[in-house]
Amino acid sequence: MWLYSKKLQYPISIKNKDLSMAKYIITQFGGPNGELAASMRYISQRYTMPDEKGKALLTDIGTEELGHMEMVSTMVYQLTQGASIEEIKAAGLQSYYTEHGCSLFPVDSNGVPFTAAYFAATGDPVADIAEDMAAEQKARAVYENLMNQTQDPDLLAPLSFLRQREIIHYERFRELYEEYVKKYYQPDIKQNC
Amino acid sequence: MNIYQDNQSCFQPFFMPESHCDTNPKLFDAQEAIMLGNLFKELYMSYRGFSNYCLQPQNKRQQALLEVQTYEFVAHEINLYLDIHPKNQRMVQLYREYADKAKAAKKDFEKEFGPLLVSDSENKVPFQWVQGPWPWEYQC
Numbered sequence: 001m002w003l004y005s006k007k008l009q010y011p012i013s014i015k016n017k018d019l020s021m022a023k024y025i026i027t028q029f030g031g032p033n034g035e036l037a038a039s040m041r042y043i044s045q046r047y048t049m050p051d052e053k054g055k056a057l058l059t060d061i062g063t064e065e066l067g068h069m070e071m072v073s074t075m076v077y078q079l080t081q082g083a084s085i086e087e088i089k090a091a092g093l094q095s096y097y098t099e100h101g102c103s104l105f106p107v108d109s110n111g112v113p114f115t116a117a118y119f120a121a122t123g124d125p126v127a128d129i130a131e132d133m134a135a136e137q138k139a140r141a142v143y144e145n146l147m148n149q150t151q152d153p154d155l156l157a158p159l160s161f162l163r164q165r166e167i168i169h170y171e172r173f174r175e176l177y178e179e180y181v182k183k184y185y186q187p188d189i190k191q192n193c
Numbered sequence: 194m195n196i197y198q199d200n201q202s203c204f205q206p207f208f209m210p211e212s213h214c215d216t217n218p219k220l221f222d223a224q225e226a227i228m229l230g231n232l233f234k235e236l237y238m239s240y241r242g243f244s245n246y247c248l249q250p251q252n253k254r255q256q257a258l259l260e261v262q263t264y265e266f267v268a269h270e271i272n273l274y275l276d277i278h279p280k281n282q283r284m285v286q287l288y289r290e291y292a293d294k295a296k297a298a299k300k301d302f303e304k305e306f307g308p309l310l311v312s313d314s315e316n317k318v319p320f321q322w323v324q325g326p327w328p329w330e331y332q333c
Contacts, residue, residue, distance in 0.1 A: 006309045007258055008328045009266065010227065011248060057276040064269065074329040081331075147243055157246040164230030164237070168273065171236050175277045 002063070009067040010161045014078040014154040019091035021150055022079035023109060028072045028146070028162070030106025030114040033138040035072055037118035039065035041135065045121045045128045050184050054125060057176055058132075061169050068162055073104050075158060123193075126185050129177045136170035217283065218274070223291070227263045232270035257302040261309070264295035 028034045042062030049055045080102060088097050095111055106114035120131050143163035147156055219234040226232040228246055250256040268291040271284055278284065299309055307321050308314045314321040 003310060006322075006328060007262065010230070010262060011250075011255065011259060012329075013251075013331055053277055053279070057273065060269075060273055060276055064273075070328065077329050078331065144240055147240065153246065156243055157248075160240065160243050160246065161230035163240060167238055168231055168233070168236055168270070171233075172273050172277055 002066070008071055008074060009064070010071065010158055012071060012074050012078065012154075012158050014075060014152070016152055016154065017082060017087070018079050018150070018152065018155070019083055019087050019093060021146075021152075021155060022076045023091055023093055023096075024146055024149065025072060025079070025155075025159075026076050026104075026107060027109040028139070028142060029069060029076065029104065031108030031112075031142070032118050033135060033142050034106070034108070034114075034118075035065050035069040035139075036106055036114060038062075038135055038139065039069060040116075041119045041121065042132065044119050045132070048121070048123045048125065048128070050125050050180070053179070054129070054176060057172055061172065064165070064169075068165065071158055071162065075155065076104060079155075125180050126177070129173055129180055133170055133173045133177060136166045136173060140166035140170070216281065223263050223267045226270065227259075227266045232267055233274075254306050257298070257306060260298040261295060261302050264291050264298050267291045268295050 029036055031037070039062050042058040042065065046055050046058035046062065049058060083102070085097075088094060096105070096107065099105070120128075120135075122128055122131070140163055143159050143166065147159050147163070150156060150159075220226070220232050221229065221234060221237070228248055229237060231237045248259060250259050268288060271288040271291060275281065275284055275288060303309060303313050307324060311322045
């Protein structure tokens with residue numbers, strides 16, 4: 001069960017419209033290294049974690065990622081508020097606008113729609129946590145690529161916050177991974193579901 | 194919310210690479226932690242000097258909300274740490290401390306600005322929960 005708390009994890013208030021940045025930032029909503037993919041991946045993987053630590057960590061990070069999805073969506077929403085058709089055209093967002101208007105739809109920065117393949121759950125705890133470590137590093141790299149493209153502090157601050165969260169999550173997954181490699185890395189013993 | 198990059202009045206994050214210590218991780222204080230997105234000094238890694246922002250609430254609502262966000266953030270950081278290190282007594286105690294601070298800050302916020310959880314809505318018409326602003330809106 002999840003409860004909604006009516007606030008962001010970290011405050012966001014973007015004063016300047018910037019449609020090109022919205023077009024790129026939306027990948028952290030619907031792209032392969034985005035927050036929706038991360039959240040769904042962890043929340044799906046948790047059922048096959050072999051111990052309490054894994055179940056707890058994937059539940060808690062998966063939940064936080066839902067909050068990050070909300071932060072990324074908020075950025076896209078605020079960056080596009082009051083955009084004219086001319087501005088939408090200038091940013092190359094006509095295709096998106098045609099299909100989705102001004103709504104939030106999960107795509108990457110090339111417009112490729114979200115796919116469940118991003119969940120990447122194998123049922124093998126070592127493989128899954130290794131996947132999660134890589135996912136956190138990839139998300140960190142994407143946040144850095146995004147930060148390289150703007151000077152707006154209203155945008156840099158939440159991007160920087162989110163980037164830092166990837167570093168923390170990576171470390172927690174790494175700690176779990178090291179335990180799991182010692183305890184459960186026995187590919188010749190096939191586990192039952 | 195106004196956000197200033199590299200504000201002089203703001204603290205400079207302290208970073209010292211050390212071996213990871215299970216028993217007593219070094220922590221930023223709560224205000225630094227939310228600003229950086231990281232409670233753990235050993236894990237902090239800045240990027241091109243970008244990671245240093247002061248959060249400047251522009252009104253009483255933002256101020257009260259930032260208090261909730263700050264304490265909840267610290268409690269959440271400790272929660273993730275405890276998922277992997279559940280036997281660290283100092284961190285368990287610290288979790289309780291910050292979860293209680295978050296609870297108190299939430300109560301203060303809700304008294305003045307309405308419920309953060311639907312179940313905290315008062316016995317009033319119209320139903321408080323339905324009223325904005327919602328988190329993605331500017332005035333929030």
